Amino acid sequence: MPSRSTDGFDAAIDEAARRVREAADALAPVGARATSGAPNAVLIDGQSGAGKTTLAARLRELWAGPVEVVALDDVYPGWDGLAAGAEAARAQILVPWSEGGDAAWRRWDWGRSAPGDERLTRADASLIIEGSGVLTAASAAYAPIRVWLDSPEAARRERALTRDGDAYRPHWERWAAQERSHLERDHPRSLATLIVDVP
Structure with missing residues (x-):
């Protein structure tokens, strides 16, 4: 698939999306979902600004069949919640989905610093979960395709702060820790x- 620009970031993300799709096409689903044509799971991890959200969006565009994308930004319970959010995504989304059931979970309301509305992740769709901390x-054990994005800190920081600006800037080091x-x-x-490797 041709990259969307000559930018090294876009080229790396497009190549990653192509490789994930090839891996998904080659896999037979496992466990409770071991039937032909059953959905599969992808986990995308990496530090802030590495390109996780962008890769998940590209995969959504390329995916054959229904796919649900969950961003851990919707799950983390606040700025100190990286580990808690990753575990909540595993227990409340990945586990029930892997057993063939819909997964009901609550989105974190960052404005109120409290649990927000309930979301449903469908059992009949493939599942992509992206976010720092998701890969443990x-x-x-629940996802046959597991992606780690490596990117230099300076580039990651520039992308993250360009994206989220002043809302993120005071929390960069807190989150990086x-x-x-x-x-x-x-x-x-x-x-x-x-x-x-993402530039």
């Missing part, structure tokens, strides 16, 4: 089936 030993804890505790790169 516990979650990896949680990401570093995730890297040390969970070793997500070692759990990935696909590692992508």
Whole structure:
């Protein structure tokens, strides 16, 4: 698939999307979903600004058949909630979905700093969950395609702060510390089936 621009970021994300789609096409679903044509799961992890949301959006465009995309930004319970949000996504979304059931979960309302409206992730669609912290030993067991995006800190920071501006700027280091804890505790790169270098 041709990249959308000559920019190295776009080219890397487009290549990653192509490789994920190839991996999904080659996989037979496992566990409770081991039937021909059944949906599959993809986890996308990486530090802030690495391109997770962009990759998930490109995959949604390319996906054959129905697909649900869950952004952990909708699950984290606030600025100190990286680990809690990742575990909530595993327990409340990934596990019931992997067992063939719809997954009901609550979106985090950042404006009110409280749980928000209920969301439903359909059992009959493939599932893509993207967000820092999503890839752990516990979650990896439920997703045959696991992506780690590597990107230099300066580039990540510029992208993240361009995207979220003043809302994120005061929290950058607070969030980065949680990401570093995730890297040390969970070793997500070692759990990935696909590692992508993003400029």
